[in-house]
Structures are given as C-alpha cells and as structure tokens.
Amino acid sequence: MDQAPLIRLEDVTKTYRMGDVEVHALRGVSLSVELGEFTAVMGASGSGKSTLMNILGCLDRPTTGRYLLDGQEVSHLGTEALAGIRNRTIGFVFQSFNLLPRTSALENVELPLLYAGAGAVDRHARAAASLAQVGLADRADHFPNQMSGGQQQRVAIARALVTRPRVILADEPTGNLDSRTSVEVMALFQELGRSGITVVLVTHEPDIAQYASRVVTMRDGRVRSDVRRAARRAEPLPPGEAAAAEEALP
Amino acid sequence: MSWFQTLRVALRALLRNKMRSFLTTLGIVIGVSAVIAMVAIGDGAKARVEAQFSAMGSNLLMVLPGTTTAGGAHGGFGSMPTLTWDDLRAIQTEIPTVRYAAPSLRATAQVLSEDQNWTTTVIGTTPDYFDIRSWPIAAGSLFTSVDVDGATKVAVLGQTVVDKLFGPNANPVGQVIRVKNVPFTVVGSLSKKGQSQWGMDFDDCVIVPVSTFRQKIQGGLGNYLGGIIMVSATGPSTVSRTESLVRGLLRDRHRLPPGTDDDFSIRNLAEIASASQEGTRTLTTLLAAIAAVSLLVGGIGIMNIMLVSVTERTREIGLRMAVGAKPGDIRLQFLVEALALAVAGGLIGVGLGLGAARWMASSFGWQVLYRPDVIFIAVGFSGLVGVGFGFYPAHRASRLDPITALRFE
Numbered sequence: 001m002d003q004a005p006l007i008r009l010e011d012v013t014k015t016y017r018m019g020d021v022e023v024h025a026l027r028g029v030s031l032s033v034e035l036g037e038f039t040a041v042m043g044a045s046g047s048g049k050s051t052l053m054n055i056l057g058c059l060d061r062p063t064t065g066r067y068l069l070d071g072q073e074v075s076h077l078g079t080e081a082l083a084g085i086r087n088r089t090i091g092f093v094f095q096s097f098n099l100l101p102r103t104s105a106l107e108n109v110e111l112p113l114l115y116a117g118a119g120a121v122d123r124h125a126r127a128a129a130s131l132a133q134v135g136l137a138d139r140a141d142h143f144p145n146q147m148s149g150g151q152q153q154r155v156a157i158a159r160a161l162v163t164r165p166r167v168i169l170a171d172e173p174t175g176n177l178d179s180r181t182s183v184e185v186m187a188l189f190q191e192l193g194r195s196g197i198t199v200v201l202v203t204h205e206p207d208i209a210q211y212a213s214r215v216v217t218m219r220d221g222r223v224r225s226d227v228r229r230a231a232r233r234a235e236p237l238p239p240g241e242a243a244a245a246e247e248a249l250p
Numbered sequence: 251m252s253w254f255q256t257l258r259v260a261l262r263a264l265l266r267n268k269m270r271s272f273l274t275t276l277g278i279v280i281g282v283s284a285v286i287a288m289v290a291i292g293d294g295a296k297a298r299v300e301a302q303f304s305a306m307g308s309n310l311l312m313v314l315p316g317t318t319t320a321g322g323a324h325g326g327f328g329s330m331p332t333l334t335w336d337d338l339r340a341i342q343t344e345i346p347t348v349r350y351a352a353p354s355l356r357a358t359a360q361v362l363s364e365d366q367n368w369t370t371t372v373i374g375t376t377p378d379y380f381d382i383r384s385w386p387i388a389a390g391s392l393f394t395s396v397d398v399d400g401a402t403k404v405a406v407l408g409q410t411v412v413d414k415l416f417g418p419n420a421n422p423v424g425q426v427i428r429v430k431n432v433p434f435t436v437v438g439s440l441s442k443k444g445q446s447q448w449g450m451d452f453d454d455c456v457i458v459p460v461s462t463f464r465q466k467i468q469g470g471l472g473n474y475l476g477g478i479i480m481v482s483a484t485g486p487s488t489v490s491r492t493e494s495l496v497r498g499l500l501r502d503r504h505r506l507p508p509g510t511d512d513d514f515s516i517r518n519l520a521e522i523a524s525a526s527q528e529g530t531r532t533l534t535t536l537l538a539a540i541a542a543v544s545l546l547v548g549g550i551g552i553m554n555i556m557l558v559s560v561t562e563r564t565r566e567i568g569l570r571m572a573v574g575a576k577p578g579d580i581r582l583q584f585l586v587e588a589l590a591l592a593v594a595g596g597l598i599g600v601g602l603g604l605g606a607a608r609w610m611a612s613s614f615g616w617q618v619l620y621r622p623d624v625i626f627i628a629v630g631f632s633g634l635v636g637v638g639f640g641f642y643p644a645h646r647a648s649r650l651d652p653i654t655a656l657r658f659e
Contacts, residue, residue, distance in 0.1 A: 083577075092573065098565060163574075
C-alpha cells in the first residue's frame, strides 16, 4: 500500500449506557477505506451500521479504539473540532434529505459554507457550481416542496459536495426514492467516486449495494464480511428527464 | 458564521412565522409604548411646573411678616408688619448663603399714560429684585441703586402694562406715566414672563425704586417694612440651609424665646415646587413598575416561543450541526433571534408610544417632552430582556446531540 487510507478504524468499540443496561453497539471494528472507494455498509437493524456511520461522520466518538481520518486522529477531538472536521472533510446525505423548508435550493446548498466562513459571492458561486454538478443548475431558486424526491436528494448531494469534502457519508440515501430515481442517485455517487471522492453508503437493499465496489456487512457490532468486487454500473437516466435537464442548461 | 449572516438567518426564521413573531413581541410592545408615552407626558407636565416655578425666581425664599392676634382672632400672614429694614440689611450682610435679598412692597394703583389708563400692581424694590427673579430686560435699562438712594421717579414696566398703556410692541422708554398723580419716567420694560401656576399675570406690574415707592405711593411704616423680603440663595443646594439661617437670624433679632411661634413666615418655593412634583414622581414610579412587569411578561413570552421554536426546528439544528455548525453558532443564532424579537418589539413600542404621546398632546393639549435617553434605555432594556430570556432556549439548542436531533420527528 503506497498511500495511507483515507479512513482507518482500529478496533473501535462503542458502548451506550441505557439506564442500567450497557448496549454494545460496536464490539471492535477495524476498517480501512481507500481514497475514491465506493463502499456500501449493509446489515440488519441493530447490527451497528448506524453507529458506525455516526462515528465515521464524527457525529459521535468511539468508546475505545482509534479513528484516523485523512491521517488525523479524530477519536479524542472535542465538539468544536469535530464540527470543523464535519464541515471541511465530510459531506452528509440523509434518507429524508433534510433540506430546510421554504429555503431555495441554492441557499440549502450554501448552508455548510455559512459555517465555513465563506463570503457571499464565493458562497453563491460555489453553491451554483455544486448544483450544476448534480444537474440542477436550473432549479437554484426552487423550494424543496416544488421539487421531486429525486431532485431534493440531488440538492442534498450538492450540499454535501459544496465544501469539496474528502468523504461523502450517505445514510440510506435511496430509502425514500423510487427505484428509477435511486439508480440516478447511485450513478451520481459512482461519478463522485471516479472524481476521487470517497463514498460510504449505508443501505439494507442489496439492489443498491451492488453499485458499490465494496460491500461491508455488519452483524452484532462486528464486520461479518468485507467483499471487494466489480460494481454494477448505474446507467439509468430516463430519456425524458435527461433531455429536460439538458434543455434547461444554458 | 458572520454576525450579518447570523442576523439574516434569524430574521428569516422570524419572518417565516410573522403572526407568531408579532404576537410574541406584543408584551414588549405594550410595555415599551406605555412607558414612552407616559414618560413623555410626565416629563412634559414636570417641565411645565418647573418653568412656572422658575418664573417666580431661582432658589427663591419669601419672608413674610407676621400675624396679629386680636382677641383670639388670628390675622393671616402679613397682617402685621414685623419685618424691619434692619432685618433686610441683616439678611443681606450676615448670611453667607444669601446671594440677593430685596424688599417687595406692593400697592394696587391706577397708572396713566397720555391717553390710556390701567390699574395694576406697583412694586417698590431694589435692583436686586430683577436678579432674584431672573427677569431680563426687553428695552431700555433697569433702575439702579443710585435711583434707590435718590428716590428718583423712574419706573420699569411689565409687558402687560406696556401693552395696555402704549399698545402692543410699543417702546415705552422715555415716556412719562403717572401713578397717583406723580409723574414717573419709564426707563425700561421687562421681557414677558407669562402666568403663574395659579393664573396670576407676572407681567402686569410697574416696578419703581423702593424709596420712591415709600415717599410717593404708599409710605408711613417707619422702621417697618410694609411688604415682604425676597431672598435668593447662592444655589439650589443652599436653599434650605438659607431658610433655617434666615429663621434663626430673624428669631434672634426679634428676641423670640425658644418655644414661641415665629412672628414671620418663610416660604420656600423649591419645596412647594417639589411637592407639586410629588404626584408626577409617584406616577413615574408606578410606570416603571408597569414597564418592569410587562417586560417580564414579554420576556417570558419570548422564552416560551423560543423553546417551541427550538423543539420545532430540532432537525434543522441537527442538520446545521452535521454540516459544521459549532454549538456556539447555534446558541448565537437563537440568541440573536430572541434579541431581534425583543428589539423589534422595543422599536415598535417606541413608535407607538411616541405616536400615543403626540396624539394625547394634540387632543388634550398636554405638553409632552420626548427624551432620547428614555428611548435608548427602553430599546436597550428590551434587548436585555431578549438576551436574558433567550439564553436558556438558545443554550438548550446548542446542547442538542446532532444524532438525536437528526432523527427527531
């Protein structure tokens, strides 16, 4: 291995205390993810995949073990420092999109830049570029309730991309989408992988996982299997919508 | 996040719920507008009273001669002359806190010009009188101590008398008027002073040297001073000390044994003025209490709505944290929202209050006085209320765990 992995977990455990009961959500996970890799994390509910995602996303800290993100040990960082890392290094995509209502697509995409301290001009330019990257340049001033689920998720992806992060963490990103739009979103993720962004995706749908080049399966807080294989290429774009998107572009 | 951005986000959040935001600020609006209006009216009333009393004279004491008691019937103050010219001189020379002291002898008399006549009060006094009453001259000059010493037949006229004898805006200087058939040369006229609080026209008078007054208009009390003594203290702080010094001096001079009543009386105008402002002060205290209560209620309203808002926007908070908002950013955002609500309420309140004061001024003819410091204090105070009551909800928002917040339904 000539390059340090982007993500490196070393024997990470996570224990929650719920009243008197200790819940072992992770019981020793070691995992390395290379730059540009497209990884799907699968597992039943309660398998620890959500906890793993929270730790990968610096939303939570491991109880024991080490987490190196982009060469930096982050498992002991404080709340403020973690917020900074989330802002610069990580982009989140959620199942329920989590767009701010009554706020235009452009401003939703700008949100992370607000906390990065970017100036207004810079913010608008970068958010617009990010929207263009997901094919929604013409929807910048639309509100979330004026867009389809697929479009909303693409806005969310644009928001995740806008700070040019190293990692995109997607938690069931297709959970609220129909199969056609799901493929669309997966195609977008594959494209990101090709451009050097690491994507980690949590899903329970094998159909979705097949678009990833690596599938990690969790069970009872441990990695049960870790398979690298050729990913199925997502080639969806229904002709109607693709044409519409292209027409609208200047 | 920059302050400007924070403010923008806060305003946008507030404008998203316009009705709710407005209702929330209503407590503060009412409190602030009540205070602004009432203070404007209260200050106006106070200023009017002050103006009226300062027209009487500055730091003024009036020494009135004593009473007679004839067969058990008490005469009023001034019914018997007990003050002597030596008393006046003693007050002038022996009390250090006395700036001026002047006699004021009054008589009602008919005054004639060439073709008009007017019955007015003729006052005999010394030039210090004009200083005691801080009464500037409008035309000509005042008479001097030389006139007093020589009992010259000169007179200074109040504006009302000038109007009645010579017509409005006439210059009476050099004219001759006759009082009790004695010709007086008018040397000057006084500027307009207006009415006393009880409706007496200060300008309806003719002022002549006290010596001339005694010789030609109303004489005959010998050593006794047939009027009152007006005393001006050196400053507002020495008025009451002057009062007790004058009292002690006069009791000594009149050889009154301890335990007996004074045979004179002293009126302290500053005291009368402050008594007449007591009501205003009570009103002001009451207002401050109302304001405090309504700001408190307003603050609780803001806190309540901010708590609701934090709960409603839990997912938004979670999202903002996920994309890099630090707890401080979240806290600041909600604090600024509470602050904006409160300050907006304060500003609306100021506008309403000024409007109400103006309306009352024009419809009831009340004098109002707008004090910029009260406006700043009112707005500042509402801001303080916003921050004070907004802190807890904002702190709660900042302490949310992003993972739980993102899953919040």
